[in-house]
Amino acid sequence: MSTFAQETDGDLKIVNGQLVLVTRVADCVAIELRNRFLFVKGEYFLDTQLGVPYLAFIWVKNPDLLLIRSLFRKIILDTNGVTSVLDLSLDFNSSTRKLSFTFRAQCEDGNVVNGGSNQPFIVEP
Numbered sequence: 001m002s003t004f005a006q007e008t009d010g011d012l013k014i015v016n017g018q019l020v021l022v023t024r025v026a027d028c029v030a031i032e033l034r035n036r037f038l039f040v041k042g043e044y045f046l047d048t049q050l051g052v053p054y055l056a057f058i059w060v061k062n063p064d065l066l067l068i069r070s071l072f073r074k075i076i077l078d079t080n081g082v083t084s085v086l087d088l089s090l091d092f093n094s095s096t097r098k099l100s101f102t103f104r105a106q107c108e109d110g111n112v113v114n115g116g117s118n119q120p121f122i123v124e125p
């Protein structure tokens with residue numbers, strides 16, 4: 001398993017004119033999960049069915065938290081290298097209409113990826 005490393009802003013990481021390749025499973029999973037949660041359904045013009053359906057289920061007046069939880073769980077579990085979801089919690093503030101989430105996912109290599117909205121995706125042994 002491998003992927004290209006990314007800077008904190010999502011740009012590809014380039015060192016001495018070369019793209020940096022990440023090969024550790026947990027690091028690849030962290031990058032892939034970050035990208036998957038940032039990808040809004042409909043934003044890719046060649047296939048508008050790809051991405052997270054934020055507009056349909058999350059950015060609505062009364063979001064269904066059970067549906068969102070199952071959607072986020074599916075996104076995590078469908079990521080190559082993830083074996084299980086150890087923890088997934090949602091926090092919805094109805095007055096500000098903001099939803100935040102955190103999760104812990106077990107990887108094939110035994111490491112755990114922690115992440116969520118507005119926080120970095122971190123690998124712990």
